[in-house]
Amino acid sequence: MTNRERTGIVQLDEMLRGGFLQRDAVMVAGTAGSGKTTLGLQYLVNGATKYGENGIYVTFEQLPDQLYRDALGFGWDLRALEEQDKMRVVCTSPDVFLASGRKGKNLLDPYIGEVQARRIVIDSMSHVAMYVDDKDLRKETYRLIMYLKTQGLSSLLLFEAPQLIGAVGPLTDAGTSFLVDSIILLKPVEIESSIRKVVGILKMRGSDHDKNLREYEITSDGIVVGSSLSGYEGIMSGSPRKLQTVEMAAERFSKSFTGKARKG
Amino acid sequence: MVEGELLLKRLLSSDAKAELLTLFRANPGLVDGIDGVARRIGRTRASVEPEVEDLKRLGILSKRQVGKIEVLFLDRQKDAEVQKAVERYLSKVGRSF
Numbered sequence: 001m002t003n004r005e006r007t008g009i010v011q012l013d014e015m016l017r018g019g020f021l022q023r024d025a026v027m028v029a030g031t032a033g034s035g036k037t038t039l040g041l042q043y044l045v046n047g048a049t050k051y052g053e054n055g056i057y058v059t060f061e062q063l064p065d066q067l068y069r070d071a072l073g074f075g076w077d078l079r080a081l082e083e084q085d086k087m088r089v090v091c092t093s094p095d096v097f098l099a100s101g102r103k104g105k106n107l108l109d110p111y112i113g114e115v116q117a118r119r120i121v122i123d124s125m126s127h128v129a130m131y132v133d134d135k136d137l138r139k140e141t142y143r144l145i146m147y148l149k150t151q152g153l154s155s156l157l158l159f160e161a162p163q164l165i166g167a168v169g170p171l172t173d174a175g176t177s178f179l180v181d182s183i184i185l186l187k188p189v190e191i192e193s194s195i196r197k198v199v200g201i202l203k204m205r206g207s208d209h210d211k212n213l214r215e216y217e218i219t220s221d222g223i224v225v226g227s228s229l230s231g232y233e234g235i236m237s238g239s240p241r242k243l244q245t246v247e248m249a250a251e252r253f254s255k256s257f258t259g260k261a262r263k264g
Numbered sequence: 265m266v267e268g269e270l271l272l273k274r275l276l277s278s279d280a281k282a283e284l285l286t287l288f289r290a291n292p293g294l295v296d297g298i299d300g301v302a303r304r305i306g307r308t309r310a311s312v313e314p315e316v317e318d319l320k321r322l323g324i325l326s327k328r329q330v331g332k333i334e335v336l337f338l339d340r341q342k343d344a345e346v347q348k349a350v351e352r353y354l355s356k357v358g359r360s361f
Contacts, residue, residue: 063304065290082293089293092335093300099331107295107330 008046030186055119268353
């Protein structure tokens with residue numbers, strides 16, 4: 001059986017038939033507040049504490065001290081993991097990140113060596129995209145993915161999807177979704193006047209995977225994935241409709257003629 | 265003047281320097297060009313350049329080349345040494361650090 005990189009989120013690993021394939025580059029696309037950062041941190045913390053796979057978190061906008069604080073809210077002590085050489089949080093600017101590897105050593109080389117990293121999270125590729133022309137984005141993303149694979153790293157590349165609610169538009173502008181091995185979509189949907197969140201696997205190269213959309217919650221322990229969102233259609237549109245059973249349709253039909261509910 | 269006193273005076277010689285120290289100590293994984301560092305404390309490159317140079321001379325900040333960009337990062341060992349020297353001085357004059 002192929003070795004898998006477990007996320008440690010039991011139900012998500014079930015959806016992935018055990019986890020991501022090793023060295024895969026995984027795009028995690030989601031809107032603001034969908035839990036991309038939480039998923040990324042959970043993947044690294046579980047990797048370091050449960051599976052002996054150390055990791056690196058690269059952040060462009062959010063400073064590490066804010067990440068440390070937010071992670072502690074889930075019970076994840078990133079500073080302690082750094083002291084134990086199980087993790088590194090690297091904060092830099094996208095232009096530095098892009099300059100890296102053009103000449104001499106890559107920015108990430110020392111950190112990969114220090115913790116013998118197997119996993120990495122880049123938060124986010126949308127920041128990188130702001131520093132690159134559209135025509136170069138695909139090339140630069142390809143260069144990054146190949147560097148990470150060469151270093152033996154499995155990666156989560158976070159992408160900010162612009163739409164909060166509604167139909168899923170193109171995940172990225174420059175076709176980078178073709179370069180990644182897997183795509184995880186985190187999406188808020190409106191159901192009966194409340195905002196709920198669903199996770200789906202849009203693509204997983206070389207592996208079977210769950211085709212259903214499942215509901216998830218961001219709890220005090222991190223992301224918890226629940227059962228599939230059955231009984232609804234049009235979930236990807238952001239405004240799902242309840243599926244009608246034969247009985248429900250008969251009920252409505254009866255009501256429309258008599259104004260009363262059908263007996264028995 | 266003793267070493268600790270000199271260091272303390274030098275470290276607190278400007279607001280920008282104090283802000284840089286706070287930034288790097290709170291975020292030891294920060295590795296960025298001078299423009300990025302300046303932006304993260306809401307300042308311009310010109311206003312932090314002399315302070316960065318002084319912190320480099322003290323050894324608290326180190327540099328390395330990434331492509332064409334010189335990146336700055338905290339030298340954790342040197343920073344710990346500087347902190348200890350200041351702490352020794354402060355405890356000598358009767359104040360806790």
